[in-house]
Amino acid sequence: MTTVRKHVFELTPWPWRTLAWVQVPDGLETFTMYEITTIEFGSPTRVEATPAEEAQWYQAAQAFEEELRAAQSQVRWDHGVRTRPGFMVDVRTVRRRRYDLVPGRRKRSREAWARCEARMRAAEEAYRPIREEIEQRIAQAAAATGE
Numbered sequence: 001m002t003t004v005r006k007h008v009f010e011l012t013p014w015p016w017r018t019l020a021w022v023q024v025p026d027g028l029e030t031f032t033m034y035e036i037t038t039i040e041f042g043s044p045t046r047v048e049a050t051p052a053e054e055a056q057w058y059q060a061a062q063a064f065e066e067e068l069r070a071a072q073s074q075v076r077w078d079h080g081v082r083t084r085p086g087f088m089v090d091v092r093t094v095r096r097r098r099y100d101l102v103p104g105r106r107k108r109s110r111e112a113w114a115r116c117e118a119r120m121r122a123a124e125e126a127y128r129p130i131r132e133e134i135e136q137r138i139a140q141a142a143a144a145t146g147e
Helices: 051-078 105-145
Strands: 002-010 030-037 045-047 081-086 089-095
Touching (some): 045 105, 051 081, 051 105
Antiparallel strands (some): 002 030, 002 045, 081 089
16 A cells, blocks of 8 residues: 555645736646655555555656746846845845846747746647556545545
8 A cells, every 4th residue: 555645736826926027837836746655644644555656656746846946036036036045044036126127038038937837838738648547546545444
């Protein structure tokens, strides 16, 4: 039996809520993936899986999350958001104001979000068969236990 845990990747909200000229495309706020875990806390979800399937699921979830983080990092960079060492914290996030002053910022923002959305949707499509397989196994396990 394999223990899986549902994990939701959420787009970092800052600074998008503070920038009136930036429009985040609909549907990019959250993405669902499943992690293979050995830590059993709460009420763990246990499903039948072979060691090869576990390895495949683990690698697919890692690749999916890495691509989502890379796409988010790139779109933040395109909007002038930088991460720097901070006082009394490991890092702090800052925005460069000059990106607001350059003409055509709305168009550049839309183009950056279009590239980000394309990357995130491609990663989601690549992960979809794995997620559907895990969700099917979860449903089978729930039906077997009578939940």
